[in-house]
Amino acid sequence: MRLLIVMVLSNWIFMLRAGNILVYSPSYSTSHLMGNARIADTLAEAGHNVVLFIPEYMPTNFKGTKLAKIIKMAKISESFERHMEMFATDFLSKHTLSMHTRLEWEQASADLCEGITSNAVRFSICLSLEKEMETTV
Structure with missing residues (x-):
């Protein structure tokens, strides 16, 4: 019973400590974007507010994240x-x-x-x- 209480409290405290995270993912290639999108989704699943920032070095229509917000900067x-x-x-x-x-x-x-x-x-x-x-x- 104590273990259950400790686990619930620690999970609750962990969720309160969620942060705002910016994942910088330049569009060098689709593989870079895919890997960083997975990282962004994993962080978002953990309760963080995640933004995937994609400065478009090469034009892309990539939308590989399901949970993180995507912000693109084109024509740099x-x-x-x-x-x-x-x-x-x-x-x-x-x-x-x-x-x-x-x-x-x-x-x-x-x-x-x-x-x-x-x-x-x-x-x-x-x-x-x-x-x-x-x-x-």
């Missing part, structure tokens, strides 16, 4: 798409693991980070408006 930078096109073109003809290729990848990633941070104000305004709409409904 064309740098990543250009880099992937060059990588695909050169994949069989050049050494794709060179320092030059790595630096191009780093630059494309930095461009995307810059795009996300420069859109952060617009993004936070959208979130604020969305919250206002939820409270008025």
